[in-house]
Amino acid sequence: MSHHAERFAAATRASGGALRLAELPFLAQVNVRLEPKGPAANAVGLTLGFPLPLEPNTVARGGELAALWLGPDEWLVVGPPGTQAEIEARLREAIGDEHAAVVDVSSQRTTLLVAGARAGEVLAHGCSLDLHPRSFGAGRCAQTTLARAQVVLVPRDELKPGFWVLVRSSFASYLADWLLDAASEYTNGLDAQAR
Template sequence: MADTDTRRSPLSAAAGRLAAATRASGGALRLAELPFLAQIDLRLDPGGPAAEAAGLALGAPLPLEPCTAVRTGDLAVLWLGPDQWLVVGPPGAQEDLEARLRKAAGEAHVSVTDVSAQRTTLLVSGPRARDLLAHGCSLDLDPRVFPPGGCAQTALARAQVVLVAREEPRAGFWVLVRSSFAGYLADWLLDAATEYV
């Protein structure tokens, strides 16, 4: 049977322009979309037994320190608020993640919601990534203030995003943006990147 998956990522039309800007930057920047990542919104009492059970189901405790992220295998767990996390995994993992978290919660009062279709993810990396993002973000992105493993809900060029400083060396940033703002934000990044290309 033929593959009938006809999904189109929010930035499929911009892929060529993102790749061209990456090439033109001479290694200063890398801009790309990471489409279809699994994203599960998790809300629960951080002091309750469901929090510990959710951490065990994910392979790492939920981050309790504001504006931090935890990596475990191919998952990232982002702190979004005192009782809210975003679990990000590989494409297609949302059903498994949702089932694992619901099973771990048992009878506890929790909210587990698949929000994978709500956002797409832009990868911004390279030696000038922080400089590029600083053009449109009010956060202090200095690594001493916003270190690898940091995450925050913020505005980038007036678009609401979740910004994640990746922990892997030279991995740069994930910019999780609502699908309806993805084209606008990609255009803004490409325009702001012109001084580096």
């Protein structure tokens, strides 16, 4: 994805501040599977400093960590780059002998940032979700498709409009090209000219 960094930066400049595209590489991503109301869930909540979200498609946050609800017994814990081994070890220690699975999946996906006032409009070109903040705002997440690629979409908070787009590494380059194309109406066709 490093070859997209310059194109992302140029598109961001050309948008006049309406849009920011970037990769947030190497975020820690640890998948957690366990009984949501069992002792392992309580132990994980104590270790993270906040309980795992139990409502579908929601996010819980504390400090530099976020826990994304992916399914009735599945979460993705996201943290700063390079902290995956520490997060995984802390969670495994907290769970102890309880029935659960904790797996580092950091290499499975990368995270693209689509931010700014036009972020939702750009994503709407390829996503069927209603991305308006009243329907899909801070504290929400969804596994969905964006331009036919499976992603986990996470709105940022109200002070920083935009989204994290967690995409499998094998689709990252394709999705980056698609985002640049979808953003071209806000960047005066800059990326179309760059090709």
